[in-house]
Amino acid sequence: MLQPNQHEHARSKDPVKYGELVILGYNGSLPGGDRGRKRSRFALYRRAKANGVKPSAVHVLSNPHDSKVRFIQHIAAAVHCGIVRVRDLCLQAVNSRGQHSISFTLSRSQTVVVEYCHDNDTDMFQIGRSTESPIDFVVTDTPGGSKESEDSSSAPSTISRFACRIVCDRNPPFTARIYAAGFDSSKNIFLGEKATKWKNPDGHMDGLTTNGVLVMHPLGFPEEPKQGAWREISVCGDVYALRETRSGPIRGPLAVGESSALQDGSLVDLCGATLLWRTADGLLKSPSLRHLDTLRLELNAGRPQCPVGLSTLAFPSLPRSHSLEERQPWAYLACGHVHGRHDWGRRPERHREESVCAGSHGECPLCRTVGPYVPLWLGCEPGLYVDAGAPTHAFVPCGHVCSEKTGRYWAETPLPHGTHAFRPTCPFCSAPLAHTHTHTRLIFQGPVD
Structure with a gap:
């Protein structure tokens, strides 16, 4: 057993963690599993030797x-x-x-x-679509949470092969700053004739990438989070207002006084995938996967019932939360009443399996409200939560369940979509949320005995 001073020495040897990047839309892991540099979240640690x-x-x-x-x-x-x-x-x-x-x-x-010359005081991490060795975190286009998006894998990616780089100070307070574009295998960033570029008043050159790297710094995250304004980051790390369109030729005005330094809850959009930055301190305050599973067990311990089939419902354990199970809770999202899987009020012989498994519209047997009827899925990516509250609300129309505060924050957070549009999406699956009814409070029926 380690003696007290040995414990202190062991802790001092732990690597310094700058923070983590979480890709929105994967709910804890990639569909095929996290492997190597291609994963749903990426932790940034201080390197053994500075590479900035x-x-x-x-x-x-x-x-x-x-x-x-x-x-x-x-x-x-x-x-x-x-x-x-x-x-x-x-x-x-x-x-x-x-x-x-x-x-x-x-x-x-x-x-x-x-x-560029070596910097002993910083570590550099590169993010992009390329699988070449300079890229530390391989990011591909995120499906949009719908069946149609599954066919989009054949479409050309809008994420740059060398999309951006994050430079972290090796000494406290370990500030992380983001820059557009990453160095390729030849250690070069190349801005061609058609790229948006300019010379600043102080004489140094700067520019933007084709589809841009957008950043949003929230205010008061996560205690009382409020959305900030979306900005664009230049190759040299300056902050600008957005262009008229994502790849427009003219840069926006300089955002005077704003910084490229990431803070807890900052969002980074690469035009095809959106990443959430959580600082090491912020992660210590966020719920753990074990806590989320405890909330699931407490919910199941209440033995929620299906008011139609009178069967007991239960959320599956978090590692199995991607496949439907027999006792899976379903809900009518227009009213929030939770049921089991049933075909009440529908035509069971017509596209039964397709419509039920994917979710459909129907009339709630309890209150006769018509709306989406979908299976409920627990949000099991802890980094996306802004509090540790009970899972009481579901996003509409996907049915991912989280705390009320978390649901409200993401429902009020517009994410970049296309060349100039913004829309709120479910952070767990990237499905676009309904325009007027983004999330609903769930109403569980208790056991009758």
């Missing part, structure tokens, strides 16, 4: 005979059959020195290359 970078030298290359690239021009000419592009030469010149760089192509004859 910071800007250093700036080079303006205006012709292929620049002294920095002259020594590789012959190789490039051979590869390109005599046609040498300034961009290619810039990248080779910088990469030949093993340094990170950001290349801003202003025209076919001029490129600005900003070199």
Whole structure:
């Protein structure tokens, strides 16, 4: 057994946790399971050795005979059959020195290359669709919570291969900052001629990615959370108001006084997936998976009954919460009355299995209210909760169950959708919520004995 001083020494050896990123829409795990760098949540820990970078030298290359690239021009000419592009030469010149760089192509004859040098005080984590080694957290497009979205996997992804990077201070208070775009396998970020880019008054270059990296910092999260304004983050980490459309050519106005520093509850949208940032301190205050399971057991201990079949209902254990079970609670979401699975008031012979399993509309036997009739699913991703309250409310129309405060917060949080629209969605499955009746209070029937 460890002695007290050994316990203290063991704790000091624990890695420093900066926070976690949770992808909205997966309710605790990817459909095929979390594997390696592709998972529904990703924890950021202080690295054994700092890998952060910071800007250093700036080079303006205006012709292929620049002294920095002259020594590789012959190789490039051979590869390109005599046609040498300034961009290619810039990248080779910088990469030949093993340094990170950001290349801003202003025209076919001029490129600005900003070199980055090692930073001993920061750790860098990269996020994107690519599975190449520079990406720490592989993120793919999130289904929209409907049957139609399952076929969207064949559509081109709108998430960048190297979407963004988060840079964390290695020393307290371990501030995490987000930047658009990530360095590729050649340690380069390349903004081509058509990319939105500019020179700031202080002289440094900056730009935006094609579909943008949007961020929303809430106020008072999670105690009294209120939504902040959605902003766009530049490649160099400045904050701007949104463009007219997601990929518009003109940047929005600079959001003076606003920061790219992530805070507990910040949302990051990559145009295809939305991530929630939870700080290490925030996670300590949020409910654990064990607590959520305790709430489930307490709910089941009340022996809720189906008023039609008079059977006892029970929520399945959280690891099995993705498949329907015989005693699964169902609810009429227009009124909130909880039932078991039944076909009262419907035509059982017509598309019975398809309509019942996927959920359908029907008339509640208790109050005759007509509305969605769906199975209920417990929200089992702890990071999405803003409190540890009992599971009393369900989102409409998907039927995911959570606390009242959590349901109200997400129902009032519009998430980016498409090129310029915003809509509230269920954080557990990404299904768009109903326009007027986003969540409902559940009414359970107790046992009759």
